[in-house]
Amino acid sequence: MRRPPLSLCCALLWLLSAALTPQAQASVKPLEAGWEYRWGDSPRLADGTPAWTRPGTDEAAWQPIAFPSNPPDRRDRQHVWFRVPLPDGAWRDPVVYIYSVDLIVEAYLDGERIYRHGTFDAEGKGRFAGWPWHMLELPEDFAGQALYFRIFSDYSDIGLWGEVKLMERAELLGYVIEHSAADLVISGVCLLLALLAGSFALIQANRHSFAATALFSLATGTMILAETQASQLLLAAPLLWDTLAAAGYFTLPIAIGLLLEHWFEDTRRQLIRRIWQLHLGYLVLAIGAASLGWINLSSTFPVFDALLVVNLTLLLAIIAPRLRQLDRGQKAILATYALFGLLLLGDMAVAHGLVPWTRVPVSAGALAFALAIVGISLADYARTQQALKRLNQRLEQEVAERTAQLQRLVKRLEVFSYTDTLTGLHNRRYFDELLEHDAAQAKRHGRALTLIMIDIDHFKHFNDDFGHEAGDTVLAGVASCLAQHFREADVVCRLGGEEFAVLLSDADADAARGRVDALMARLAGTVYHYREATLGPISVSCGIASYPFHADDPLALIGLADKALYAAKHGGRARSHVYA
Template identity: 40%
Template sequence: MALTLNSRIGSLVSSCCFVFLIGIFCWIPNATSATISLDSDWSYRWGDSPFDEQGSPLWSQEPFDSPEWQAIDFPSNPPERKGQTNVWYKTSLPHGQWTDPVLYIYSVDLIVQVYLDGLKIYEFGEFDQEGRGAFAGWPWHSISLPEGFEGKPIYFRIFSDYSDIGLWGEVKVMEKPDLILFILSSSLKDRLIFAFCVLIGILAFIFSLFQSHNRTYSYLTLFSLASAGMIIGESQATQLIYNAPMFWRYLAAMSYFTLPIAISGLLYYWLANTSPLFRMLRWIRNTHIVFLVLALVLSLTEIVRLSHFYPAFDALFVVTLISMLVLIVPQHTKLDTTQTLIVCAYAVYSAFLLIDMAVAHGFIAWWRFPVSVGALLFSMTLVVISILHFNQTQKALVELTLSLEQKVIERTEKIQRYALREKERARLLALENKKMRALEQLVEQLHKCTELQEALQLLFKRLPALLKPLPATVRFNSVRDRMLPSALTPQSILSFSIKVDDATDKSYVCAVIEIEESPLVHDDTINAISLFISRAADRLGITLSSIKLQEELQQLSYEDALTGLKNRRFFDELLKRESMIALRQGTPLSVLICDIDHFKQFNDRFGHEAGDMALKSLADCLLTHFRETDISCRYGGEEFVVVMPAASREDAVRRAKQLILDVEKTPIEYLGQSIGTITLSIGIATWPETVDSPSQLLKQADTALYQAKQKGRNRVEHEICL
């Protein structure tokens, strides 16, 4: 019943659309009387006329047959433009019996001033001192003619940096009431198609709300509203309602630029799965979205005039149309009936758009080409297709209802079987809770271990008891060095490994837990046991890895990774400890700060890897040069510090000077060859000889190092010059 009703609704809508289409094609606007077309006997002159003090153009004061003017049939795009942006046109106004005469112009590229008897009688746009101006839209123009205009020459001053320059379309002298009736009648078809497209857009939007999973209606809404915006923005009647040319031009332009987004998006949604080539339609859609955004932003900010986007868009649109046809035509045999209708409607609509472009760019003589009819044909085709899709959806819903009823029956049987297993599952849950508590206790005991070997011994002792009475066995790694690879690997899909990871992301398997399969044990039971053991293995592996990581971090926390020396953290603690010992025992304490001279230039010249080799070479010298009781540390960057317990200033200076000599003689080896040597600057501070407190040693040594740098580098300083 529902399908029959939907079918009747679809037929009714299709019939109404057909009748509406026939009415539009058969309707012809009534011709107006007392109208004279000015489509011949024009003259043009490139450049801009000078003006006298009263603001009258001097060119209008010359004889009408001046040889400076060239004849032209219609005042648009004269020859030999050569990049010029200013042109004047003139013609003689016709004789006749007039009551309220006006000069009607379809459009102007781009701005115009009209002069009669040396006086300006009309202006559209604003001319600056250089005779230039900004784009102000493409409205139609109604210029009131004063009494006695018959037979007089009329002059048009034009500026255009657009591809076209001059008047466009048609120029007529007619009565003002006739002009209004002419505008209303010639725009009636566009207004009807606009209303139809808006209606389609509203209906499609309503359908999209109820079928959000189907993007067809969303794209149909976008296409219909974009078509409506383009049609109403181009309609001449809108200027009678709201005289804002740029508003209507922006509406028409943005709607026009949106059309390929809707078309390519719709085709991509319907055809993307039929061939990988159709996925290029998404790229086409995204390209036009970027163009639309750029056109809107750049034109509103007046960086680029809106008129300049039309030629670029037309070229892009032609490439888009050709690309889409090239994609679709070779695949036409793979298209179903609905998709074929889409392609045919798209081809017809494309032809309308191409003809309209040809008229706009002067490839075809101007006439009122009904491009809105192309939009109507495409929209009506999409409506018919959408109705067919809607009917198919309703049929699918009926089939889905029957399928759901069958699934309900099957689901009821499954629930009954599920209830029988629920008791077993409850028992397993209680056992799992008990084992989880035991697992947490084991993890807590493992966390108390400070070494990995201690934790592994505890695990090997407690793990078998944790698994009882589950049907599972455990195999342990017999490799003595637990971080070496072993042959201990899982033997089946029901095996779970306990892995230990170190700081370098290396891992090894310390144990494997395997579940014993039995036909007497239900699959759900096996799954529950597998889940518990999997979680337990992961939890134990994470715990052991944490212990291993803490063990490694403890080893690395006081050591510089590059040089192998102690780091700054160790030095800070060492200096505090040695300062307390020196104070308590009354023994001297010396601190040396060493800095490589011009290390940045060394890095820039030989590279950072060579710089690292220099740091390692200096670290080796420090380890071999000082006493066993002296401790060398990397303080940071190219700075090193040496703590010398029980060393006087004389001892520290002597060793520092010898260190400078040794370092200067030691070549730096990089990539198998010597790249030169480095030099050091050293600052020394000694308690109690140079400072009052051991806490001042580091600051005093740093000040001495600064003085060594200031005095030429490659030297030792131990006395502070104030």
């Protein structure tokens, strides 16, 4: 069953715990291949299990699809099933991440329901429950099984939306925080602007400009905060967040109309007023009806989108003939509003599937427009310019501090992602990136590059005879010995399990073999202890390959050194072998 979403504090604690705990090496795997769908809802077996989750049940009805969203020939259908095979891999705490689903969903693995969003009634239908991101927990033996999705939607779209990825839970939480950082900062900026502008609206004689600024900033700040993925970590209430996002989104044209109507004194003023009053009526009716349960909140977005496109076009037609009469500040506001409007239209096109899915930086346009409004307001009220300047400086400082804090968090996550937590050495991810870099440098400058693959002999016996904690002691001890033995310029990495790699720049195979022989002698005289047991002596097998002596391409060293390692182990272990 679904685990309740974590709070932000719990998420940070989980990230720290995951970083300090040894885990299998894994990488993010988008689930892109093998998707299939079939229309309708599955009948139930005697035990209540959906029949379609059992392999071999009417297999011919399943049809391939590139991405599990909006299959062809929908007509008025509201039920659809999708399935995808799950790949192999070494995972510690695997989850499936889904950006969003239209509208409610159940997930099944091996005939058992492992996740549900929304409530299905006896007819397989249900009400809209929000558009959160989803995290599906997988068991350890998921590899090779098919993951099934049961979906109901009476919305214009049906199916999964955005991204579908297989990853570690800790990686997912880091991914969400990383992609929410900028929006959280911009939301904070907009909400602070709303507070400042609202305060000035209370003390100024001519209040309309500051009031419009406050309303726009409040609407954008609320919308961005509600739509950012990190909001789900703050409070696990997706329908509430979507209601707040809708309220902010529907308020935007009202705030724009309040600002623009005071720029004109002729009939244009009346037309602009009628536009924002129309949107005010829609805001009240849509949010009110959805809150009372008369309609689904999801159904209010397509109507508003169509209304917004029409009224944006109408506003452009109203303002264009008088564009030359506007001052620089007003033109700047219109320019940023045009940018913000284009970003909204782009996001709208993505939401309705008119263009491929991508993250549209709507928040950047909102921030630019909010700052432009502040600028024109400062120009209109010269008497308060100095006071607003000091407040704006304080705002910029707070933004910089928050950005720096978030950047530090991202850097910490990056450090964790490149470090093996058990041994303190660099991990496989770091090794792969470093090899690509050093290979390019070696080819460009004609330098030697040598790779040593090292494997602890009979490591399984330590785990079997003394337990995995004893094995960890051996791994940590050998890692420490490797780090001390090789040069500071050499890079030692743990590739996984009991296998290590050392990358030596400007060193040939003979030099590498000399260092390996010294290492073996050092290890032969080293004994490790675990509780009252003596572990050792330790021996290792090593494979050596060097560029350009053994390969024309430095990237081929992995395969060659691995073959040399195999030859060393096949030859009796406790020895090194140079590729030949």
